[in-house]
Amino acid sequence: MILPALPILIPLITIIFLLFNFQRREWQPWIGLTGALLQLALAIFLAVQVKTQGILVLHTGNWEAPFGITLVIDAFSSIMLVLAGIIAVSVSIYSIDAIDRQRQSFFFFPMVQGLMMGVNGAFVTGDIFNLYVWFEVMLTASFVLITLGGEKKQLNGAIKYVSINLVASLFFLAGIGLLYGKTGTLNMADLALKLSLADNNVLMNTSAVLFFVAFSIKAAVFPFFFWLPASYHTPPVAITALFAGLLTKVGVYSMIRFYTLFFVQDKLFWHPLFLWIGGLTMVIGVLTAASQYDIRKILSFHIISQIGYMIMGLGIFTVAGIAGAIFFMAHNIIAKTNTFLVAGLINRVTGSYDLKQIGGLYKIRPWLSILFIIPAFGLAGIPPLSGFFGKLILISAGFNAGEYVISFVALAVGLFTLFSMVKIWNEAFWKPRPEGVPPYEGENENLPVSMVIPVVFLGLITLTMGFAVKPILEIAMNAAGQLLDPKIYIQAVLGS
Amino acid sequence: MKSYIVQLAAARLLPVTLILSLLVFYRGHNEPGGGFIGGLMAAAGFIFYAMAFDTQEAEKKLRVSPLMLIVAGLSFAFISTLPSLFAGNPFFTGEWISLIIPLLGKLKLGTPLLFDFGVYLTVWGVIVTIIFNVMEE
Numbered sequence: 001m002i003l004p005a006l007p008i009l010i011p012l013i014t015i016i017f018l019l020f021n022f023q024r025r026e027w028q029p030w031i032g033l034t035g036a037l038l039q040l041a042l043a044i045f046l047a048v049q050v051k052t053q054g055i056l057v058l059h060t061g062n063w064e065a066p067f068g069i070t071l072v073i074d075a076f077s078s079i080m081l082v083l084a085g086i087i088a089v090s091v092s093i094y095s096i097d098a099i100d101r102q103r104q105s106f107f108f109f110p111m112v113q114g115l116m117m118g119v120n121g122a123f124v125t126g127d128i129f130n131l132y133v134w135f136e137v138m139l140t141a142s143f144v145l146i147t148l149g150g151e152k153k154q155l156n157g158a159i160k161y162v163s164i165n166l167v168a169s170l171f172f173l174a175g176i177g178l179l180y181g182k183t184g185t186l187n188m189a190d191l192a193l194k195l196s197l198a199d200n201n202v203l204m205n206t207s208a209v210l211f212f213v214a215f216s217i218k219a220a221v222f223p224f225f226f227w228l229p230a231s232y233h234t235p236p237v238a239i240t241a242l243f244a245g246l247l248t249k250v251g252v253y254s255m256i257r258f259y260t261l262f263f264v265q266d267k268l269f270w271h272p273l274f275l276w277i278g279g280l281t282m283v284i285g286v287l288t289a290a291s292q293y294d295i296r297k298i299l300s301f302h303i304i305s306q307i308g309y310m311i312m313g314l315g316i317f318t319v320a321g322i323a324g325a326i327f328f329m330a331h332n333i334i335a336k337t338n339t340f341l342v343a344g345l346i347n348r349v350t351g352s353y354d355l356k357q358i359g360g361l362y363k364i365r366p367w368l369s370i371l372f373i374i375p376a377f378g379l380a381g382i383p384p385l386s387g388f389f390g391k392l393i394l395i396s397a398g399f400n401a402g403e404y405v406i407s408f409v410a411l412a413v414g415l416f417t418l419f420s421m422v423k424i425w426n427e428a429f430w431k432p433r434p435e436g437v438p439p440y441e442g443e444n445e446n447l448p449v450s451m452v453i454p455v456v457f458l459g460l461i462t463l464t465m466g467f468a469v470k471p472i473l474e475i476a477m478n479a480a481g482q483l484l485d486p487k488i489y490i491q492a493v494l495g496s
Numbered sequence: 497m498k499s500y501i502v503q504l505a506a507a508r509l510l511p512v513t514l515i516l517s518l519l520v521f522y523r524g525h526n527e528p529g530g531g532f533i534g535g536l537m538a539a540a541g542f543i544f545y546a547m548a549f550d551t552q553e554a555e556k557k558l559r560v561s562p563l564m565l566i567v568a569g570l571s572f573a574f575i576s577t578l579p580s581l582f583a584g585n586p587f588f589t590g591e592w593i594s595l596i597i598p599l600l601g602k603l604k605l606g607t608p609l610l611f612d613f614g615v616y617l618t619v620w621g622v623i624v625t626i627i628f629n630v631m632e633e
Contacts, residue, residue: 019570
């Protein structure tokens with residue numbers, strides 16, 4: 001039995017190959033891409049395995065469950081692994097031409113694989129301290145990636161990013177320490193079992209709050225989101241796309257895992273809190289986005305706004321709500337990464353991200369505008385794209401659960417999201433080129449095929465998710481059902 | 497700063513530090529020590545050497561590039577996980593063999609030792625890379 005460890009091992013082996021062939025610059029992208037493709041293939045295989053055989057469990061080192069580190073892949077994990085694989089493949093293809101030689105020769109590809117190792121590790125682990133370790137692996141790789149190249153504005157953004165994330169790690173570690181002191185276990189399933197039997201759950205609230213703050217910072221939830229727009233627009237767009245797709249979502253993943261599996265006692269406190277936080281995150285993210293003129297900043301603020309929907313799904317806490325959150329997360333990871341990749345294409349043509357400098361792209365690049373419309377209107381929630389169904393599922397779950405306020409807020413925020421996307425569309429594609437702006441450098445050059453392929457690939461996934469809602473929603477429902485019944489998870493890990 | 501005394505000391509101390517680091521690494525399984533500390537000590541020997549001479553000299557003395565140390569370390573760590581698969585045990589299970597060596601007694605070898613050796617090499621390579629880069633600035 002090695003299957004659950006493979007999502008971690010494949011990036012590791014890829015790193016070894018990448019470093020071993022470090023002198024052969026031209027091989028680097030291809031080795032990285034091979035590793036990413038293997039990860040995606042493996043993730044799909046694992047998802048099928050989980051579907052047919054139930055939860056996959058591996059007790060590493062032959063140490064039985066509460067004592068050793070357990071790797072667990074349930075339906076939710078397997079969905080996240082597939083999404084991570086898709087993003088890894090897209091970004092690996094995109095970076096062949098989008099990342100300059102200088103950065104490529106300074107460990108860009110090994111670092112991307114390192115990040116993937118951390119992300120995959122966080123998705124498969126069944127141990128809270130091990131989860132912390134994977135967070136650190138992921139963050140260390142992201143620290144290198146965000147500063148890679150060492151431009152002044154990059155370092156400026158990186159300082160905020162690194163310092164706030166270290167604080168979050170501290171909160172996380174403090175929470176783990178307290179919880180371990182009280183329960184004597186780090187295994188998630190064992191914790192769930194112990195906490196469901198314990199009658200003094202009040203004592204767990206300190207840990208629960210510490211975890212909540214830690215994950216909120218990592219997921220960029222209100223009121224802890226300010227580091228994200230301050231840093232995400234500084235590195236090259238391929239790196240931002242990777243971060244936007246995966247990093248915050250690992251925070252959301254952990255939050256959903258923790259607050260469905262073991263912090264389920266104080267429903268009356270946590271669920272309204274999640275709804276409030278989710279609502280505020282949505283509203284503030286979308287309103288601040290409206291005042292921006294840098295494409296990457298608009299998109300960064302939208303990451304925050306969309307995170308609010310996922311938290312809202314967790315706050316509703318019905319099967320439909322959680323399934324909505326999972327569906328929305330899947331849609332968002334794909335579409336968000338894609339919009340950043342398209343922003344990179346716009347930059348390739350015009351040499352700028354500033355909407356005031358860009359215009360008339362529809363005239364010179366009609367195909368590019370179609371590539372932009374799919375993910376952007378997907379994010380805004382225009383039928384028949386994936387975002388529409390994501391929001392529909394969440395909002396109808398909200399109405400069914402009697403949470404009317406948050407559902408109306410979510411509807412209104414959808415409208416504002418549309419406003420932002422239409423704004424990019426109007427400014428960059430529709431309006432004539434601003435006066436006094438010299439002809440764009442890349443105007444007559446063809447876009448590199450390797451940068452277009454991932455955009456088309458992700459766009460097709462967004463379309464597919466829109467047209468094949470039913471089967472995908474069924475997968476999400478299945479995962480949500482598993483999450484809301486912790487007994488299944490506990491039984492799979494601890495047996496009997 | 498080029499002091500003949502320091503250079504002489506560094507050159508003599510280097511083999512001693514390496515042997516000591518290997519000892520610390522080997523006793524690490526049951527007693528204080530291990531791959532991490534051993535790797536740090538091995539790196540310390542070369543850092544002292546680089547302080548006495550310069551980083552180019554130290555890199556020459558190291559013979560392999562620090563990057564290859566890291567690659568070798570990661571590979572050893574990975575290879576150490578494989579025997580458990582062939583033995584049909586869960587991934588990462590420690591597999592042991594005992595060798596009887598005349599005069600020395602029993603030598604216990606196992607995959608945890610191999611893994612730790614990977615840690616030893618990786619830490620050595622990483623620390624040397626970082627410090628040499630900082631020293632060259």
